[in-house]
Amino acid sequence: xxxxxxxxxxxxxxxxxxxxxxxxxxxxxxxxxxxxxxxxxxxxxxxxxxxxxxxxxxxxxxxxxxxxxxxxxxxxxxxxxxxxxxxxxxxxxxxxxxxxxxxxxxxxxxxxxxxxxxxxxxxxxxxxxxxxxxxxxxxxxxxxxxxxxxxxxxxxxxxxxxxxxxxxxxxxxxxxxxxx
Numbered sequence: 001x002x003x004x005x006x007x008x009x010x011x012x013x014x015x016x017x018x019x020x021x022x023x024x025x026x027x028x029x030x031x032x033x034x035x036x037x038x039x040x041x042x043x044x045x046x047x048x049x050x051x052x053x054x055x056x057x058x059x060x061x062x063x064x065x066x067x068x069x070x071x072x073x074x075x076x077x078x079x080x081x082x083x084x085x086x087x088x089x090x091x092x093x094x095x096x097x098x099x100x101x102x103x104x105x106x107x108x109x110x111x112x113x114x115x116x117x118x119x120x121x122x123x124x125x126x127x128x129x130x131x132x133x134x135x136x137x138x139x140x141x142x143x144x145x146x147x148x149x150x151x152x153x154x155x156x157x158x159x160x161x162x163x164x165x166x167x168x169x170x171x172x173x174x175x176x177x178x179x180x
Contacts, residue, residue: 003115006140010039010131011113015074017103018082027072027101029135036069036162037131038154041105041116041124043145045077045085046093053126053148054095054102060151061099067158068133071100076111076123079104116142130158 005011012029019025029037040057042050054073057064064071075082082102088094095102103110105124111117116127128149130139138161141149160167165177 005115005129005137008137010037010129010135010137011110013110013113015103015105015110016079017072017101018079018086018098019101020097020099022083022086022097024079024083025101027103029131032070032131033135034133036067036133036158038064038069038071038128038158039074039114039131040071040126040128040149041074041111041114042126043121043123044075045081046088048093049146049148050075051085051090051093051095053151054098055090056148056151057154058095058098058100060155063155064158067155067162069158072103073098073100074103074105074110074124076105076108076117078106114140128154130154130161132161 010029014026014028017025017027057071086095086098090096105111108117111124114127116125125142127142129137132138139157159173160171163177167177
């Protein structure tokens with residue numbers, strides 16, 4: 001596993017991806033300079049928990065965009081597998097059209113750099129990273145393969161980070177930050 005990366009520059013990356021228009025393209029960390037970025041990893045295409053997360057983030061994409069934040073999803077599957085999954089309707093365990101890129105980390109380099117790669121299984125854990133406009137990792141959460149992430153919590157943390165203040169436990173957008 002990689003060392004802690006919160007508070008440090010985000011590990012650089014360039015990956016092939018299926019873009020929101022359905023075409024193949026590339027995503028690079030440098031493309032997101034000046035914006036907030038949610039970079040999330042998931043284990044495998046055509047599984048059961050993963051599509052619930054991926055589509056939930058896509059359904060809430062405008063909420064992230066309103067906060068000047070972009071999203072990239074990543075797994076160790078190929079861009080061809082991603083495209084096939086996107087071309088499969090949601091009601092058939094597919095994704096349908098997505099509003100953000102789905103990237104392929106087939107060489108496992110990016111998953112390793114972010115400390116989420118499971119060597120014995122060849123897949124990434126469910127890792128999520130919020131990277132600030134200067135390219136610094138400000139938040140990371142990594143957990144077991146069986147539990148999906150909560151989009152509302154990701155948005156709450158993003159908004160808390162964007163306040164620049166001290167946010168107490170259970171802080172919600174619109175509430176005061178701590179005064180020191």
